[in-house]
Every structure is written in C-alpha cells, then in structure tokens.
Amino acid sequence: MNHEILVETEVDGAEEYADLLRWVIPAALDAQGVDVPCEVDVLFTDDTGIHAINLEQRQVDRPTDVLSFPMFDLQPGENPTEEDADPGTGLVPLGDMVISLERAKAQGEEFGHGTRREVAYLAVHSVLHLLGYDHMDEGPMKRQMREREEAILSALGIGRD
Incomplete structure (x- = not known):
C-alpha cells in the first residue's frame, strides 16, 4: 500500500527517526487491515511543544509522550474506505500525530x-488511536x-532490547 507519511520536526536529532516512522506507520496500518492509501502527518517536538499543543487542543496542562488527532470517528476494527479519500490526492487523510522526542x-x-x-512504540500507539482505539479506562479496550x-512491533522485529 502506498501510504504517505509526512514528518516535520521542531527539534534537533529527530531526522534519524523519520525513516523509522515511514516504515513503522505503514506496517501498522497494514497489520490493521487498512487497504486504502492513507496520509499521516507527524510532528516531532519536545516537552514544551507538546505541552502547549496538549493545553491548546485538549485543555490538559502537562506534557505527554504522544498526541493523536484522528480525522475520522472510527471504532476499533473499522477502517477508512475509498470514500474517505481526498479526491485531489487519492489519499485518506487519517490524522496527525505529535511525538515528544x-x-x-x-x-x-x-x-x-x-x-x-520507544519512538516506534509511540507511532504504533498513535496509529491505533487514529483507527479508533482508546485506553482511557483500565479495561478490555486498553x-x-x-x-x-x-503484536505489530513483534512482527516488525522491534522487541524490548
């Protein structure tokens, strides 16, 4: 599948992780059965940057490791379809993720x-959020x-060293 992963960075040292994300994010989408080409926008920032975004977007006054902003209100196991694609690009704009490097x-x-x-884990975690997964409770969804x-990280050979 030809997914487009756009990576921007506000911090030094993030460039070395851009190729990792261009590999991990499409693999996570494929593992979840997403069969339409998607676009995912990623921003690498620091704790100050993610804190500001968290406060502005979620009214949560603290930094975090990753934020996910899905374009669709999907349920786990429900994937975007061709009808969700941008007619100009043919890509489904799945959403945005912000990672504090x-x-x-x-x-x-x-x-x-x-x-x-850790960056690979945060990207997979965020992809699942973009696809409707949540973990706000400590129950079965988490x-x-x-x-x-x-399972996705293991299939990619990215274990806990």
Missing part, C-alpha cells in the same frame, strides 16, 4: 529499550490496544 528518549532510557524502540501494539 524528549519524552521518547527519557522513556526509552527509563524502560531500558532505547529511543528507537488490553486490546496493548496486545495489538506488541
């Missing part, structure tokens, strides 16, 4: 698996989301 580095170190794996994240 600062937070990804800290969490990768904290969890002992490094920045590369378990389902975690299982999908680990």
Whole structure:
C-alpha cells in the first residue's frame, strides 16, 4: 500500500527517526487491515511543544509522550474506505500525530529499550488511536490496544532490547 507519511520536526536529532516512522506507520496500518492509501502527518517536538499543543487542543496542562488527532470517528476494527479519500490526492487523510522526542528518549532510557524502540512504540500507539482505539479506562479496550501494539512491533522485529 502506498501510504504517505509526512514528518516535520521542531527539534534537533529527530531526522534519524523519520525513516523509522515511514516504515513503522505503514506496517501498522497494514497489520490493521487498512487497504486504502492513507496520509499521516507527524510532528516531532519536545516537552514544551507538546505541552502547549496538549493545553491548546485538549485543555490538559502537562506534557505527554504522544498526541493523536484522528480525522475520522472510527471504532476499533473499522477502517477508512475509498470514500474517505481526498479526491485531489487519492489519499485518506487519517490524522496527525505529535511525538515528544524528549519524552521518547527519557522513556526509552527509563524502560531500558532505547529511543528507537520507544519512538516506534509511540507511532504504533498513535496509529491505533487514529483507527479508533482508546485506553482511557483500565479495561478490555486498553488490553486490546496493548496486545495489538506488541503484536505489530513483534512482527516488525522491534522487541524490548
């Protein structure tokens, strides 16, 4: 599938993760059975940048690791269709993700698996949000989301080092 992953960065050092995202995001979409070409916009920022976006968009006054802004109100297992595509590009504008590289580095170190794996995890996590998954409760939806994240990362050979 010819997905378009557009990566912008506000921070130094993020360029090395752009190719990783251009591989991981389409693989996650494919693993979820998305069979139409999609566009996903990614912004790498730092804790200050993501804090400002979190406050402005969600009224949450703190930084976080990743934010997801889906274009569609999908349910888990429901995928976009050709009818959702932009007529000008033929791509489904699936949504936007914002990743704090600062937070990804800290969490990768904290969890002992490094920045590369953490950035890949955050991207897969965000793709699932763009496809309607949620984890606001501690119940079955969160378990389902975690299982999908680990299955996708494992299939890509991105384990916990």
